[in-house]
Amino acid sequence: MRNENFFSVRMRASKDGAHENGGKHISGGELISTYDNLKNAVNFLLEKALTHTRGNPDFMQIQFELIEETITKLLPLHTATNEVESVQEGQILAVSLLMKSGVPKKSIERAFQLIDEYPNLRGAILVNIWNGERIDDRHEKGVRVSRMDWLTTNFEKWANYFTIPRSQRIKEALVLATKVNSHPATISELCWSDDPEYTTGYVASKNLGYQRITNLKEYGDEHGCRIFFVDGRSDIDSYIDYLEKLPIIVQWEEENAT
Known part of the structure; x- marks a missing residue:
């Protein structure tokens, strides 16, 4: 998968400060994205952190970096x-x-x-x-x-074939x-x-x-x-x-x- 650039996008969120300062972990997430889809990837992880049942974060870090290695399927x-x-x-x-x-x-x-x-x-x-x-x-x-993902269209194809709920939780796990x-x-x-x-x-x-x-x-x-x-x-x-x-x-x- 080297025909275009891919990026690892990561998020972590906590309450009462950053994790390393004793903050309570709220949410984390991992995606692999093309450059053109980075905005959607960041917004997805932002929404995940802001709506988590563990509470409302007051610290969040979202970062992305170019993947230079060959991606393994x-x-x-x-x-x-x-x-x-x-x-x-x-x-x-x-x-x-x-x-x-x-x-x-x-x-x-x-x-x-x-x-x-x-x-x-x-x-x-x-x-x-x-x-x-x-x-x-x-x-x-x-x-x-870190550095892992499953394209949503392919995941849904798999889930439909095996009659498994198209759940984001199942996908990530x-x-x-x-x-x-x-x-x-x-x-x-x-x-x-x-x-x-x-x-x-x-x-x-x-x-x-x-x-x-x-x-x-x-x-x-x-x-x-x-x-x-x-x-x-x-x-x-x-x-x-x-x-x-x-x-x-x-x-x-x-x-x-x-």
Whole structure:
């Protein structure tokens, strides 16, 4: 995808000051845009931040930069939705899916402890599957996956084919899960939103795909979770560089359905 220039457009918004000054995280977003569409991309992210259920931000940063690397195309992960009646049932299912993906139970238990230790986490925690310990040094900031997108027309084509809601939430989550789990060091991922009104989360992995779970936290809870279970024998600096810097576009065609 080098016939025209593409730009990485990023937004972060917080309340009571910037994130690094202790401000409460409100919203974040990622897009890849052509130069001609930059105004629309910025306006989309601006609207997302100004209308978020976590509150009204008093700090926002929107920036864009030219992507000089070749953009990698990735197929979206296989998608399934698991309906559960309670948070307890949802979290039991999440643990089961993580174990099926190859994460030892003790490492999963340690990961849930880390969730409680970092209630205001803004990015992802990287957990070594072999001992359950955190292996990034980002503290409350975490690791933020960046430079990724899915053209809306192609996403809607995919959603219509599989009779999946054309939800911006699903699109953004699946793009991120696809990028993260495309790296050989990723064993699995656990995520739920910090949006107090959205209780659906997911487990994702190469062999299970993107498994949505309808109740992974209580309604009204503003604490999110994003944990990447990683093969700790891998080069972690290179892995983080992939998450933060390698540009990807998710793209699907009907012939990919099988």
